[in-house]
Amino acid sequence: MPGQNAPGAIPIPDVEELVALVASYNPKSNGDRLRAAYAYGVAMHDGQFRQSGEPYFCHPVAVARILAEQRLDDDTIITALLHDTIEDTKASYSEISERFGTEVAMLVDGVTKLTNLQLSSLETKQAENFRKLFMAMTKDVRVIVVKMSDRLHNMRTIESMRRDKQHQKARETMDIYAPLAGRMGMQWMREELEDLAFRVLNPEARKSIMVRFIKLQRETGDVIERIMKDMRTVVRKAGLQAEVYGRAKKPYSIWRKMEEKKQGFSRLSDIYGFRVIAADEEDCYRALGAIHQRWRAVPGRFKDYISQPKSNGYRSIHTTVSGRDGKRVEVQIRTSEMHDVAERGVAAHWSYRDGIRYENKFAVAPTEWIATLQDTFESEENHEEFLDAVKLEMYSDQVFCFTPKGDVIKLPKGATPIDFGYAIHTRIGSRCVSARVDGVRVPLWTRLKNGQSIEIITAEGQEPQATWVDIVQTGRARAAIRRALREADRERFIKLGRELARAAFEHVGRKSTDKVLDTAARNLGLENGDDVLANLGMAEITARDLVQAVYPELQKKQGEVVPYRRAVIGLEQGQSFTRAACCEPLPGERIVGITSRGQGVIVHAINCDTLIDYDDQPERWVDLHWHSGTHEAAYGVTLDMTIGNDAGVLGRICTLIGEKKANISDLEFVDRKPDFYRLLVRVDLGDIEQLHSLMVMLEAESEVAAIARLRGVSPGVPGPGEPSRKMRAKAGVQTP
Template sequence: MEHLIPINDLVSRVQVYNPRTDVERLHLAYDYAKKVHAGQRRRSGEPYFTHPVAVAALLAEQRLDDATLITAILHDTVEDTEATYGDITQLFGREIAELVDGVTKLTNLQLGNTETRQAENFRKLFMAMSKDLRVILVKLFDRLHNMRTIKSLQPEKQARKARETMDVYAPLAGRMGMQWMREELEDLSFQVLNPEGRTSIMRRFVKLQGEAGDVIGRIKVDIEKELAAEGIHGRVIGRAKKPYSIWRKMEQKDIAFSRLSDIYGFRIITDTQMDCYRALGVIHRRWRAVPTRFKDYISQPKQNGYRSVHTAVLGRDGKRVEVQIRTREMDEVAEAGVAAHWAYKDGERSENPFAVDPASWIAGLAEHFEASSDDDEFFEAVKLEMYTDKVFCFTPKGDVVKLPRGATPLDFAFAIHTRIGSACVGAKIDGRRVPLWTQVRNGQSVEILTAEGQSPQATWIDIAVTGKAKSAIRRALKAQNRSRFIKLGRELARYAFEHVDKRATDKALTTAAKQLGLGKDPEELLARLGSSQLAARTVVDVLYPELVARRGDEIDAGRAVIGLSSDQKWDRGECCRPVPGERIVGITDPGSGVVVHAIDCPCLAEFEDQMDRWIDLHWHSGTHSAVHTVGFNVTISNDAGVLGRLCTLIGEQKANISDLNFVDRKPDYYRLIIEVDLRDAEHLHRIMTALEADNNVASISRVKAGYET
């Protein structure tokens, strides 16, 4: 069990680096939190108060200011006790109260789930970061301590926390410059999510050490001797990579552990920047450098202030060795990252010239996202920009452009200016014409070729990598496509209204727009219809909900299947989506009643040994309602009027298009999924025949889950 750190012990740790710390306020925060958390226990059984104090102690190791430490001590009080924002404000002031409130709000965000709110929550995360980065620092160290003590949780909760940590908090720590924390969070998560994999790595690493001996010690001595011979004073630190880092390299390169060479890393810490480059020369003279593995982050620092020279050489026995070279001041920033701004040194707030200003850091990070009003686009931008390494390219004038690894000339163009990106017709890299999908590399010079009248193409979405470029392309395409969507939407509305013997007049469409909360603009409604954001059936239903009930000559959808008891509920299987006229069978499901499958559905194979769940069913004879939705996978030529003609063909067969979604857009063809509401198998056959006969339809197939017919 973890022991409670006494307040005097915590104060002593702080006074080592900040003799002028406000001891009275630390005592007040400690005593207050201990009182309001009284009686609360962690899952492991120890008093809950041990956790916030441990988080504060971790932050003290980073030499952070009093406000951050006090926030750590109080960070769970508003969330888990009777303490309020007003109480914290009265006792500790507005700064502390707002920091605690920020951490509380972050605690309630489910950042690692796969639901749609994840994108919205990521935007809230970055809003909190923009107000005060110390909120995120406290949350990161809170998560670090929770991961170090995660074994007391239930396995399901361990896995959920570990996945969230791996997906969100570890990359965020790396983006903020705290690489050591990223590596530890990843490894702690790895231990939960794949314990067998981690044990395997550890076992093989121990075996390697037994065979090769103290490789790290020998290489460390070799480096120290070479530096001393050149009169360079430098401290050498060597270590093996974390198990998860080794595992990731094995997965990415698809190679066995025995063939993995770069599992050792060394750091050389020098007195001056000049010594960094002298040490680099020593390393390259003594050992053979690995091409393409040299990075100079001293002349081109990372956005979070990180500075260092990276190289890789072939050391003893041909093993690849990674070497980082930096000064003591650079190393302090490399360890603390953006947090170095609040760190103390020799009793004063750090005057480290390499510590980045948090306001400029968050502004630089956010500038790529602020143009996006859509949460999902923002989330995509965050993932692309935050979780990738950077490459540095040059304009023809020599200006530096930072891009994520894997970026293309299109990303480069939009990074310069949206106008340049929109007018792009080609690119040159180092003077040679290249396709727009070419990946740019460090140090390359990129020239963008533009032309008047050019506008973003739909295919660019698949070429662009950065969130800024993708958002700009989507906005341009949305504006370009609006008139086309309005025209298509008008056709969809006309056929949907005719299906219930009504006309899609402007007045009817305006009324529907108001009912659907779209104001009084029928064009907005039509644009959403044409872009598949709104189903035509929804528009009809909002105006004429009673018309379906009037069709007394049709078989009600609820009693379309014969062979069920009166209390049994049924639904069509999404795997095959059978329609009246096709042979069917029912599979009982305790949770959802009976699922109706087509007799040839491949999914039935998994129930072959459960014949007690099978029910013999057949469709009711007669005229069925046109409510049985079927999807068609259609490939059409990209010519004017083709899509409108397809909608006309479907409408002529008295069928309603309930949804339309473009799957693939190319210059010469479109592939789309058209969802159509059908009566029966004969209705299905008539529509497929009509579409297949059109000269501009390259192919058509019925969509089923996992396969097509």
Template structure:
């Protein structure tokens, strides 16, 4: 185990003002607290906190972060307490250690709901101090480096969690080197054969062509020297997982990939970056569509660089990244650059993003998420995707995830603009709203007063901000529709018993039913969560009691039919829901009694070879109570007042609505299923005829379900 003096001296080397005594005291305290504890490898457990501290010292971080690394497992795994750490090392370090402890206890690989809620807690902890996450990422990296000592099942679980959560998060924070290593270790565990295959291909390529990296590096240096650009040039092979991901995305084999080699040009100034770009493009042909300028349009995590792909030596396509040394520091360490030291002082890198401002830009879009699933979706959409940069007509840059559409663009500017979007122009040409935007395009949003988000938009957008705003609008619109429908249902239900659906009566019903206000009652009526009978029962229970005592009230699930044997119970089959006036037949079903089918029910074909199960039935003569439920399907114009008028028509035919379900919503027409109660076939025919006579009804028919997946309908 590396002694405390070496760690303290390493920190002192980049920060002469470091408190070496406090680091040594934290080292001694942590070693004493973990005394006797062993890792799976058999090493003393404290070797792990020390390794995490050294990882963070390599990032040139402050004393508080280094000490937190040494103590990050003490509260969780030893008898140490928050109070004791605060007394010994101060409140700042105690809060950091406690924050890391909370992150360690989050099960980010658990079930969807728990994962979503834990993600919310993770970002809350980050928002208080990003150093908490820096320690946690270093902790995960060291654990992944030593993961071979765990049993295989746990290795796979940790690797999956790292690949899904920690590696993308490290990348989103700008710590690309850490993301690459975390992904490569996880890839080795999750898909070892694929990784070995790619490594073998690299070995074969080197044997066939030699090591081309030094040759191409020399070529680039010669070009830059000729252009009088003072710069460093580095070349590398892409990581196996990066190669594998490109193969999967492009559906191509290893030999067809164009950028398995990458080169970096580090210049003294931003001006030199563009001079170097011109020199490279003058010497080698640029590959169309493979140019990105992140210097003029930086990523939100502070990343700045020019990316281009050229056809280099022997026609090999290589990726070239061009940036300054300060940009390179941010590209390698991300938000950690905010705390880094140089020459003994906190180094103010002009390109380092303030982590708290950075976090606010990430979490701003999450405010509309109403539940944990929404939040998790936003995290994955907003944090773990590449970006495209588009422009408003005034030249302002709008950053969006890869795959974003004009609707995403509109909502990124303002929710009001997104809600009222009716079209878009990209580079001056009208395009469909589902068009995927590309880097550098200029987007103009066409708006119209009165326009509202459409349900289909949710499938077109990729940003959490847009999805949340669309869902919020649709929820409000759906509630307004349910309230309007509920008011009609309440009016019809109460008029049938000689009462009026006044606001006072509805408010009284809300109070008696435990709802907040009358709109909640109406919304539940419109959503079929409660029925008109429930409303009457809340206001006039004596009417319901009287109705229950009357001779006409009976259990609708037990129809009166003739032909059932002694002790047999008949139930209407849900596939055809037969009603009086239709010819019926019974099918004996073990454990369910007798299922009553209409004679033309398609399900009866399943019993053609079982004649012993068939029972001849017919309806009894008297059926005056409308208690047989049937489902009707109708297509109606999407216009003001049509739905209320249809509900009134059904009520005027002395039929009751028990449920309404919209199956398709278009700007001009709605398709819906309505469950109604009727006496018999004659009653149903009257209802269908009354609805069909309305000029705003395009189609109405009885709807029957078939359990095998088919659909049988009888048109009015």
């Protein structure tokens, strides 16, 4: 018979215990369905054992019991009993659907898919899987509730795992499952998961807290019982019918407070928590008044989540009070219905009482709760950014601020005026330049507090700044800022790419038209011409790739190089040329010539400021352009660079320059500071494309703080045709 065990084996819990537990809150539960699911699970897992040596099916029964203690429906309990069958046994989706219904089959399949997500793998994959986890919620939150209960039982029995596996599961629990339980409003589960993970990750710290706590109890006696008795007396004198409960906080909660406040255990005062369960909302506020009359309220530690509930339905009044001995205690005041939601969160939606679905007016419908998450996360395109936003939202507490019209805006703790602006509208956040908090103008990085009135000051033309990403706290603001920055970068790269494309096609005697760019896009597998230009500007494709994609027959044979003396077309017979020291044009840039006695033709970039001096001498202007093809690396350019002052940095920079086939002809330090160097590097290049590629690569290096092309200035002592001392001084460079 299924469920029987071999002599001496660890027994599987009796199904009748589970059936009785479910019937205690749901007399209309279908016991036969539960028994059938139990028997099917036993049969499927027959011969399988956990690492502890007990029959494997003990685990699904334990998970089902955890869910039954939360008073969940039959389908969820059956899902728990069968949650590993599709993954670990010969059971199939269709068979489960046929035996127990489509809803159960879908739930079991959903849990199976979540189990197969390796959430503790590499960061990118973790982020991608985290997105899938949230997408699974949109189908049925019960999938996550079952998975959370599965993780809870695994953490309760983690001792039988290998030590490295324990650490992996504990870190995953601390980073993902515990905060997710908190975000779902299942606070009791969050606290237990955190403490179980803490036991594995930092056993010495946990043991230390436990020892100190026991010592404190010996010294002070049963503080909890004394305060509970005192608090009951206070509320009864106020004519209230209310229950008072007290407890010491979990070791991990105490440890976290010690870390946050940078205080030792002996200085940590609020390690006790008390709950007052009142008859109705009015009595909650009356109880608050009575407690504040008896004990002194601690400023800044009051939160009213009854008038401003959290998105997961949580309602309660929080206050911290201090007694005559200076000992602080936290007090939460709520009704029994609020307490039910506070303990079980989103799971309270499926509560059963006396055989019928209990309609708790404070329980949030899962679809509404999921909608609040989707608003935050759906705009994130990048997996790492999505993970960042999720963790921000899950760990956040809330503050409530007001618009000038009195509307309430919910924000996470630590939010700034920028977050506030984006919470109202993306346009307001993006154009935010300053803010007034309670009438006083404050900087944008100010951390907002409960009850403040915020007025956002905007300006036309203001755009989101890159520094805002590190200032804001909400996923919505961060997503909008990153999106705006990406769009701004794209416009910048398109503009740069357009100039590079023009130069590249002029090299081969063609024009860079929209039609040409669209043809290149098709041949390169890109969407349109703008994509081509953006990729060219970002150095994802080269100018040679672009020309090759449209005019492959015009590309020069490999190894054919245009010598310096033949680089310019448009000179008269026997006429020589010199690159202008003021602008140092490179092949690929548009050029014009100015005749000069003794120096032949001076070649200037078409946008060189010096050309203004020759506006009234048109006879000296010569129409020139560069010879098409690959030019030899004989064209000097000066790079103005700021690099970190660390060992080996300069060597790495020089290596990178060499890798781009550029030759360093001179180098001069112009500013030395303890943390950075500013230097001028003279490099010999072949064309503007090579310069652009080199600068993009150097700009991407973490050791390079700034880089720019410096025209008209060369390191070292100026030689023939090089910039004068006056020009070097004008550029802010000291000449020896």
